Amino acid sequence: MALRIIFMGTPDFSVPTLRALVDAGHKIAAVYTQPPRPGGRRGLDLQKSPVHQAAELLGIPILTPVNFKAEQDRAEFKAFNADVAVVVAYGLLLPETILNGTRLGCYNGHASLLPRWRGAAPIQRAIMAGDTETGMMVMQMEKGLDTGPVALTAKVAIGPNMTAGELHDSLMLAGARLMREAMLKLEDGDLPLTPQSDECVLYAAKIDKAETRINFSWSSQDVHNHIRGLSPFPGAWFEMQIGGKAERVKVLETELASGMGEAGSVLDGDLTIACGSGAVRLVRLQKAGGKPMSAQDFLRGTPVAVGTRLG
Numbered sequence: 001m002a003l004r005i006i007f008m009g010t011p012d013f014s015v016p017t018l019r020a021l022v023d024a025g026h027k028i029a030a031v032y033t034q035p036p037r038p039g040g041r042r043g044l045d046l047q048k049s050p051v052h053q054a055a056e057l058l059g060i061p062i063l064t065p066v067n068f069k070a071e072q073d074r075a076e077f078k079a080f081n082a083d084v085a086v087v088v089a090y091g092l093l094l095p096e097t098i099l100n101g102t103r104l105g106c107y108n109g110h111a112s113l114l115p116r117w118r119g120a121a122p123i124q125r126a127i128m129a130g131d132t133e134t135g136m137m138v139m140q141m142e143k144g145l146d147t148g149p150v151a152l153t154a155k156v157a158i159g160p161n162m163t164a165g166e167l168h169d170s171l172m173l174a175g176a177r178l179m180r181e182a183m184l185k186l187e188d189g190d191l192p193l194t195p196q197s198d199e200c201v202l203y204a205a206k207i208d209k210a211e212t213r214i215n216f217s218w219s220s221q222d223v224h225n226h227i228r229g230l231s232p233f234p235g236a237w238f239e240m241q242i243g244g245k246a247e248r249v250k251v252l253e254t255e256l257a258s259g260m261g262e263a264g265s266v267l268d269g270d271l272t273i274a275c276g277s278g279a280v281r282l283v284r285l286q287k288a289g290g291k292p293m294s295a296q297d298f299l300r301g302t303p304v305a306v307g308t309r310l311g
Contacts, residue, residue, distance in 0.1 A: 003187050006077070006085040006102065007060075008032040010049045013168060014088040016176035017109055018054055021086065024180050029080040031055035034091050035064040068095050077101050084186065086179060087141065099141055106141040107151065107182060109175040111168075114139065115196045117204040118146035123171065124164050125204035128229035130221065132158050134167070136175040138182040140193055145203075149193040151185075154178045161255060163231040207234060214238045216264035216310065220256055220278030227251050227280075235286065238264075238310045242287070242302055246311075252292055253284035266308045271295045273310060 004027045007018050022028060031051060039047035048056075055062045065073045078101045085106040087094070099106050112122035113135045126134045135155040142148040154174045158167060185191040207230065214236050216223060230236040235250035242249075259267040261274035271282040286292045287302075 001187070002026045003083045003183055004029050004081070005183070006030050006032065006080055006082040007051075007055075007088075008085060008090040008094075009051045009088040010034040010091045011089050012050045013111075013172045013175075014051050014090075015054045016172055017086065017088045017179045018051060018058075020176040020180040021183060022058060024183065026183060028055075028058070028060045029082050030061045030063055032063050032065070032077075032090065035066060067092060068098050074098065074101070084183070086183070088175065088179070094141065096143055099143065104186060107179070107186070108139050108141045108146075108148070109179050110137050110139060110146055111135075111171045111175065112204065113137065113153065113155070114146060114150060115198070115201040117202055119204040120206040122204040123167050124207055124229045125202075126229075127158060127162065127164055127167065128225050130225050134158055134171070136171050136178050138178055139196075147196060149195045151191050151193055152178050152182050161228065161253075163228045163253065165232045209234070212236050214251065214310075216273060217276040220275040220280050223275050223280050224254050224256055227254050232292075240304070240308070240310050248288050249298075250286040250288075251282055251284070252286060254280040254282055257281040262309065264310045266304055266306055266310065268306060269299070271299065271304065 002025045005021060007028055009018060010033050033049045033051040036046040036048045039045055052062055068074055074097050077098055082102040084104040085102050087106055088109040112126060114137050117125050133155055135153055137153050138151045140148045140151065156170050156174055182191060212230055212234055214223060214227065227236045231252045235252065237248045237250045239246050239248055257272045257279045259272050259274060259279035261267055263274055263276050265274045267274055267279060272279050273282060282295050284292055284294060285298045
């Protein structure tokens with residue numbers, strides 16, 4: 001028999017898993033997602049989350065509690081009499097009453113190879129650290145932060161120039177396939193659970209705005225990893241003079257290059273920039289308020305002389 005599932009998720013990353021569970025024939029009793037947030041060009045319109053929009057199209061009941069502190073919200077969750085809750089990037093810490101509020105517990109789709117990169121930003125942190133492999137894991141949730149036993153794993157290679165956006169999309173699809181398999185095994189009573197190791201634990205802290213500025217005094221490899229780990233969002237940036245005033249420019253894509261000079265200085269007409277050791281070539285950039293563009297298009301509108309120091 002199909003499972004009766006409560007699905008909990010918010011961003012685009014969660015949507016393929018929701019659809020995979022529906023396609024597998026499970027009954028989605030309800031979808032929990034973050035409440036609509038101010039958005040639009042002026043920030044005045046309330047915008048529903050991608051999961052909210054997907055659930056509406058699928059005709060599934062939607063709930064958007066701010067948290068689960070109210071007894072009414074906890075009671076409503078339990079009243080669905082679900083077999084299991086599936087959680088993918090929901091964005092709220094779940095209290096024990098919710099973790100234990102279904103017959104078989106809660107299962108989370110997490111974008112790392114646990115116990116490495118527990119926490120909020122595992123995709124970005126893996127790339128910024130120079131990891132060459134990551135993956136999706138389905139784990140049974142418990143009170144600790146991403147500490148529960150692991151059921152299934154799907155590994156994904158991180159290419160040398162892969163950005164966080166590209167890795168996000170690969171993991172999103174891998175996670176949907178993996179959760180579908182996990183729920184099939186759970187339905188058959190054949191889902192394995194392996195406790196996580198207490199060794200090699202790393203935490204993926206939320207990205208802070210203060211760490212998005214590019215530091216060209218780092219090695220070229222570290223600069224390259226930093227930029228691709230923050231691309232396309234929130235975006236790593238440097239500052240330069242444009243039209244007589246300092247403006248931020250995001251860098252969305254780079255490649256390692258040869259060259260040496262004062263860190264942050266422009267070495268040639270292709271926007272090769274000297275780092276603390278080695279150099280990077282800027283491939284795709286975005287001015288404040290503008291659209292992403294190639295380095296060549298950027299230079300057509302904003303000439304940058306060799307020797308210019310990017311700050």
